Amino acid sequence: MKTETTNTSTRRKLVIAVTGLNAIDSPGPGVAVLRAIRECPDFDVRIIGLSYEPLEPGIYMHDLVDKAYQIPYPPAGTENLLHRLKYIHEQEKIDLIIPNFDAELFSFIKLSDDLNNMGIHTFLPDLGQFEARHKTMLFKFGKKHKFLIPEDRLIHQISDLTKAADELDYPLVIKGKYYDAIIVNSKDDAQKAFLQLQAKWGLPIIAQQFIKGTEINIAILGDGKGNAISIIPMRKLFITDKGKAWAGITIEESSFIDLAHQFITATKWRGGCELEVMQTNDGKAYIMEVNPRFPAWIYLTAAAGQNQPATLVKMALGEKVEPFKDYVAGKMFIRYSWDMIVEVGEFQKISGMGEL
Amino acid sequence: MRFKRNIATSEAGFIFNPASGDSFSSNPIGSEILTQLKEDKSRQEIIEVIASRYDVEKNQFERDLEDFMSQLRDYNLLDEN
Amino acid sequence: MEKLKYERPIIKKLNTGFSNKFGSQLKNEVVTHLEGVGVKELIRQYGSPLFVISEKQIRRNYQHAVRVFKTRYPKIQFAWSYKTNYLNAVxxxxxxxxxxxxxxxxxxxxxxxxxxxxGNKIIFNGPDKTDEQLVKAARNNSLIHIDHFDELYSLIKLSEEFQLKPRVAIRVNMDTGIYPKWDRFGFNYENGQAWNAITRIINCENLNLVGLHCHIGTFMLETGAYAIAAVKLCDLLRNIKEKHNKTIQYLDMGGGFPSSNTLKGSYLPGVDTVPTIDQFADAITGAILDFGFRQDELPLLILETGRALIDDAGFLLGTVLANKRLSDGRRSTILDFGVNTLFTSFWYDFKISPAQDGGQYTEETVLYGPLCMNIDIISENITLPLLQKGDHLVVHRVGAYNMTQWMQFITLRPNVVLLDQEGHSHLIRKAETLDYIESAEQIPAYLKKDTPS
Incomplete structure (x- = not known):
């Protein structure tokens, strides 16, 4: 890849804002994203952390995050979010925002023109792309583009579960509209899961056919024109009780690369995304879910030779980027936790004043 | 009933209760009242001071102070004696 | 010495959990004026609570909707949905x-x-039409939209008896992929009921089938459902032409477009997620235009949009009666309007603005109405500046379904004023009085004797 900015003396100064700083046991991707960006020799970055909760660990990682600001939760609406971002922009002159939460993406996509007018770049899918891969639409999406997707039913009332179970058979995966999935083996469990997820995320609930196999995740960076700039498949080596990867390893397998290319060609996806794939024993690859942003393990892409977050930065700023060709198979990550020591004053400051 | 001795207040309006580990924030007038409580001012004295400094009817402030004190009690920031 | 501006003292626990939902960074928009007219002044003149309707906003909404549809489709007619707001001035x-x-x-x-x-510009919908009403509507040449077979047979009988030739349409219900299916109104498309009704009407000399009607739901967020409905009606229309050589003049797509209110329980606010009228227009006109009619065959498209045209033209002004601390420490505020006045609070989380500057500090509050009932809650949790007794609030987007569904319970319904296009206020419905409420009451003679002293 050739870029004009490799000379260290002219390292580009950039201010980049990142969300998803909740590097906890079920981590958001923010800290991994900014770590990858920081390691790119092409820029000299100031990182602004955007947080929702005062306990997001990234806020306190002062060697990674230069300054953190609280932003309002998505239910407060785009008007409030824009109002807050304007204030932050006045202080920081942000060049680029990289949102990392599913639940906030709608708002950021909606605001991308306003942000662009303020001089803040983003590199996000459009609303059509974003909605088409939503859990409630995925099966339809798969049918249209000839992808294997586990069959599902949208459940609006608890009595519909029985019909879904008759048609799809147990075990079933009962999924919330935004997050959470529970595997159930009986009617009782299914109903319990339904009520639990309904209380948390509202209706509808998704009942999905259970697919047994090996879980592969693929981190992809699309250019918005149908080209995949980077594709890194990873196999989870061990999974936490929350279903998150504890450890994983990059693998080299052309069928996954092909699947990722097909996905990008079909969607013209713009930005980072993750395909959660289940490979059955007879070799079929089902797309279980499409996450519309970088995964939490995204730093592994940098370690394997295709720094997706840093490349996204370049693309967002309008640089022409050639697709990566090689990566290292067999790079592993093992996730660990670390107790940071924090002064209560810092917590009070971010919590009470919304800045740190 | 008085404000617990060991509670730390900061100029920015933050309050820290070392006994429970809880943190609080208050608005400037709230901080001012806390300072006076720490100085063992009586409720009547506080009402006089605030009413002379701020544009407020005494009986309005009396109600608001009662509400503020009930919150301090709820948050376990007062000594019950 | 000049005294400092007073603000209620507050103390907030800094949360380590997930309850600091909106933080202090919310834009706290103070609404002191509605179209240049002071909220305080309106309340002084007309009392509190007070409904205010903006004529300018109504006309803006209407003209916009017409423009949006007319630029996409040649023949458009809107019909005002009376149930949404039937104040005569509106x-x-x-x-x-x-x-x-x-x-x-x-x-x-x-x-x-x-x-x-x-009469010929009135569309008569609904499952409840008496014989007298049907005859009257037929004589007035109104468009009678038939809801069920019993009504159809009544109308056949009446038209013979009184030698009428009513213009009719049927209401069709169908599966448009949305939930819930409104199959309780009209005739079902999928099971052939609608086609049976059509055949029955066409075989009846006295009835003149001029249109097809559907109304697929309310507060619809799925524009695609309208496209599906339009295709199904087009399909019926074409079959009628082919099998009976009869031209149907119009398709009435009903109402159901949402306002930008936020439904209770939705994650994102309505202003961000509700489709625009342009998107509905694209779905509906796109489906009809793509169906394959010749230009001269295109039916008139009727829309019965209500909520989307009036909701944001209505405001409710109210006043804080009291502040109270609940036993669990939450703050609550009692207002002078409740669910009796603001009926739509049963399904919306309203945007509510303070009408006076309240400083930069905010507090989470439960908003209660003044009724003696536990269900009288306007908002379970809203972040507002520190309110004092006597402060005013402005509730936004209340123009639809309140001034028709409000309840007269233990108190009287308030004044409604219209702000005309020059910003002058006009009383368009007087606050009720005890005499007004009692004017319909009668006391049996034996109860009229004075109570013994």
Whole structure:
């Protein structure tokens, strides 16, 4: 890849804002994203952390995050979010925002023109792309583009579960509209899961056919024109009780690369995304879910030779980027936790004043 | 009933209760009242001071102070004696 | 010495959990004026609570909707949905703009006539039409939308008996992929009921089938459902042409477009997620235009949009009666309007603005109405500046379904004023009085004797 900015003396100064700083046991991707960006020799970055909760660990990682600001939760609406971002922009002159939460993406996509007018770049899918891969639409999406997707039913009332179970058979995966999935083996469990997820995320609930196999995740960076700039498949080596990867390893397998290319060609996806794939024993690859942003393990892409977050930065700023060709198979990550020591004053400051 | 001795207040309006580990924030007038409580001012004295400094009817402030004190009690920031 | 501006003292626990939902960074928009008219002044003049309707906003909404549809489709007619807001002043604005009337009861039908709407521009919907009303509507050449077979057979009988030739349409219900399916109204498309009704009407000499009607739901967020509905109606229309050689003049797609209110329980606010009228227009006109009609075959497209045209033209002004601390420490505020006045609070989380500057500090509050009932809650949790007794609030987007569904419970319904296009206020419905409420009451003679002292 050739870029004009490799000379260290002219390292580009950039201010980049990142969300998803909740590097906890079920981590958001923010800290991994900014770590990858920081390691790119092409820029000299100031990182602004955007947080929702005062306990997001990234806020306190002062060697990674230069300054953190609280932003309002998505239910407060785009008007409030824009109002807050304007204030932050006045202080920081942000060049680029990289949102990392599913639940906030709608708002950021909606605001991308306003942000662009303020001089803040983003590199996000459009609303059509974003909605088409939503859990409630995925099966339809798969049918249209000839992808294997586990069959599902949208459940609006608890009595519909029985019909879904008759048609799809147990075990079933009962999924919330935004997050959470529970595997159930009986009617009782299914109903319990339904009520639990309904209380948390509202209706509808998704009942999905259970697919047994090996879980592969693929981190992809699309250019918005149908080209995949980077594709890194990873196999989870061990999974936490929350279903998150504890450890994983990059693998080299052309069928996954092909699947990722097909996905990008079909969607013209713009930005980072993750395909959660289940490979059955007879070799079929089902797309279980499409996450519309970088995964939490995204730093592994940098370690394997295709720094997706840093490349996204370049693309967002309008640089022409050639697709990566090689990566290292067999790079592993093992996730660990670390107790940071924090002064209560810092917590009070971010919590009470919304800045740190 | 008085404000617990060991509670730390900061100029920015933050309050820290070392006994429970809880943190609080208050608005400037709230901080001012806390300072006076720490100085063992009586409720009547506080009402006089605030009413002379701020544009407020005494009986309005009396109600608001009662509400503020009930919150301090709820948050376990007062000594019950 | 000048005294400092007072603000109630507050103390907040800094949360380590997930409850600091909106933080202190919310834009706290103070609404002191509605179209240049002071909220305080309006309340001083007309009392509190007070409904305020903006004529300018109504006309803006209507003209915008017409423009959006007309630029996509050649033949468009709107019919004002009376049930949404049938204050005569409001109806007359819509009729001035060119809207027909869409009514769902004899009461509304009479109101439309009273507002000077010609009989042939009244659409008569709904499952409840008496024989007298049907005859009257037929004589007035109104468009009678038949809801069920019993009504169809009544109308056949009446038209023979009184030698009438009513113009009719049927309401069709169908699966448009949305939940819930509104299959309780009209005739079902999928099981052939609608086609049976059509055949029955066409075989009846006295009835003149001129249109097809559907109304697939309310507060619809799925524009695609309208496209599916339009295709199904087009399919019926074409079959009628082919099998009976009869031309149907119009398709009435009903109402159901949402306002930008936020439904309770939704994650994102309505202003961000509700589709625009352009998107609905794209779905509906796109489906009809793509169906393959010749240009001269295209039916008139009727829309009965209500909520989307009036909700944001209505405001409710109110006053804080008291502040209270609940036993669990939450703050609560009692207002002078409750669910009796603001009926739509049962399904919306309203945008509510303070009408005076309240400083930068905010507090989470439960908003209660003044009724003696536990269900009288306007908002379970809203972040507002520190309110004092006597402060005013402005509730936004209340123009639809409140001034028709409000309840007279233990108190009287308030004044409604219209702000005209020059910003002058006009009383368009007087606050009720005890005499007004009791005027319909009668006391049996034996109860009239004075109570013994």
């Amino acid at each position: 109806c007359k604005i819509f009729h001035q703009e060119g809207s027909w009337a869409e009514v769902v009861s004899g009461f509304e039908y009479e109101k439309a006539l009273g507002n000077g709407v010609p």
